[in-house]
Amino acid sequence: MRRLPQSLGRFWPRTLVGQIVLAAALALALAQAFNFALLLRGIEQQAMAQASAFAGSRLIFAASDGDRLGQAGQDRPRGRRGRARFAGRSISDGDAPPPETGRPQPELALRIAEAAKEGGVDFRSVRVALVDRNDVPVDMRRRAGRRGALRDRMQPEAERPTRSLIVSAQLASGRWISTAASVPPRRAPVIGWLILQTLILYLAVLLPLAFIAHRVTRPLRALTGRANAFTxxxxxxxxxxxxxxxxxxxxxxxxxxxxxxxxxxxxxxxxxxxxxxxxxxxxxxxxxxxxxxxxxxxxxxxxxxxxxxxxxxxxxxxxxxxxxSGEEMRRTDLAALAETVVEEYADRGGDVRLAEPDGSVIADLRPVLVRRALRNLIGNALKYGARARVSVSREAGSVLVRIEDDGPGIDPSMIEAMFEPFARAEASRNRATGGSGLGLTIARAIARAHGGTVSLENRAGENGAGGGLTAELRLPSEPPLAAGGGNA
Structure with missing residues (x-):
């Protein structure tokens, strides 16, 4: 599996439960986005159908009524007959339809033509266009006065339409009649209900999914803990x-x-x-x-x-x-333990000194094993660095023993190799000068058995090199999850 870009990796959950929940959330978001699009499209089509039905009905009624008026007043001039037919109905009458503007709606035009045929009116042609409400010709707009303003009075806070449908139909005589109808705006409550529906769906799906995923992965967490604590x-x-x-x-x-x-x-x-x-x-x-x-x-x-x-x-x-190891973990003063090891080497004539600790440094450890690790580290400092300076301190969540010497140090590329069995900084196999090559290996194994670490670091001298070596033994101040984890 390809790794995510670093910018996205920061937000990608690391646990299996988190990834399952996130995948479900993304799938729900995609499904809801598709659902939103369908619902909004349905609302749009319903609004358009409502406006076209209103405008089409107006033209069908006007055409059928106009035919009767036209038969009763055939002696009138043609233009006057048209104005008489459709006066006061927000309908435009002329030899040509209004200029083509806006977006054509052929499906709505076909529906109006079919509805006219069912009503006994034969339109030669029907055109429907969606336009901005301000582009509607004046003679097609809603009439002024008390009746025209009824909706404004009944719903003064309602959102005003911004779009209209212009519907034009050609009569059998060749004349064109046109009218306009406002398209109802999308209601804000509809969007609010869609958002509320999404939140309810997320709660209904993700909460049970997170609970089930947490229960399913519980054995995995127990297995991970047992594997980490295996002794x-x-x-x-x-x-x-x-x-x-x-x-x-x-x-x-x-x-x-x-x-x-x-x-x-x-x-x-x-x-x-x-x-x-x-x-x-x-x-x-x-x-x-x-x-x-x-x-x-x-x-x-x-x-x-x-x-x-x-x-x-x-x-x-x-x-x-x-x-x-069969030794039990005990609450031990690490400073006192280090002092006993320092005194052993001092009695043998070693140049070793222990800095005065700031009070007792208590930790859960195996005293015999930790004493062996300290002997190995201090012994290496005296062999390769002539003298050893030891300090014991407490840091956040751990206790630390630092041993510094004045030797030549170690090649940085060889530091990690020094912890391998039988690896020695001194090339000869003489035990008196180089030891068996197991001291650092044993010290690290003891530290890991306590959940701690051993590290080596060169110190720079006055000229930037040869300042000696610092060895650090770091142990947790609290006991690990399971005692005894280490190299088998």
Whole structure:
């Protein structure tokens, strides 16, 4: 599906319910616009038919009555006979019809001709034109006086007609008689009723539709929440299958997938536990055996290698089990937790300093895991930046730990890659200088398990580069929707 232009995208609803209601509203608007056009056209045709019927009846009556008057006064001059026939009837009589102006109405002319035949009057030709009321000849206008002004007196506030029909008919004698009739204006109440009808239709259709769409999409919202909170811990009950059949099938497929993922994670944990046990046991035996080595330098090298292997193994096991951590969330003072980690590195001789926090910074978290994330971040700052400056603060809806160092920083294009497993800024594989490459990976996994983030940012020095690196651990101050969401 092609994306909407940005100008329209701002107004397009993002939820399924909103899009369904908007689509229905647009369809109703289109249908009502078509209905409006038909109704207004019908009102227009009715007004035109009313005016043409009035004018045609006047000409038919005048023609039939004029024939009788003409037979009684054949000795009169022809012009006088015509004036006598139609005097006082707002009818014009002449050898030619009025000049053709306005818009011809052939259908109305045909109706008047048919009505004349039914009334016994034979018109040779009939012409009907819609004109502006001011263009009606004077002799065809409504007579003045008390009778002519009756409607004005009865409806003084009524809207005055602005259009008229000029109807001309040719008699059997060749003479033309013409008259005019006002076309009733569109009544404002008609438009008001159409608008009211539209509002009632919108309420009658859109409200039930919105209610039904909200109920239908409720299982989708529950499925989205469960997917976002999925932890593979195996403690969640299967999501209840409800809604239409296709949604039930989707929920059933999700429950089956969640069960398979949970089973696979469980098998992985069992396998990792066995691997950890099988590897640590011979490493412990090697540690005992190297005590018999006489060369102190060689013995220390062996011990360091064993310690490195144990450390890497511990990091791998911690990273792999984060998604199924058994530690409970607890209300913890993050500033006090950071202080304990800072004191650990300070006791080992590290150049680390903690800024005095502005009071306690309380959050719901897993203290053991967060302490491990802080150790990794502060340890990286001391390894690559020589010193670490730590600060803890509270921001809107979250708590923040910021660690700054004075190292060379990281190439901006490589910052995101530093969070990948076994990625290291230091090119060598020496654990003493570069670590195992899992510290940032574990720190980010722990943050995500709490619904938070870990980010790195270079700081510019005096010459614009080499100002050190800032690592930020941001955690929500309130517990996430489901505890334990993270990398499995």
């Amino acid at each position: 593979a811990s195996g403690t969640d009950e299967p999501l209840r299958e409800e809604g239409p059949e296709d949604l039930r099938e989707l929920i059933a497929a999700f429950n089956a997938m969640a069960a398979r993922v949970t089973a696979l994670i469980g098998e992985k944990d069992v396998m990792l536990g066995a691997i950890g046990h099988d590897l640590k046991t011979p490493l412990a035996a090697l540690r005992v055996r190297i005590e018999s080595v006489d060369d102190d330098v060689e013995r220390d090298r062996m011990a360091d290698s064993i310690d490195e292997m144990v450390g890497i193994l511990d990091d791998i096991l911690i990273l792999a089990r984060l998604g199924r």
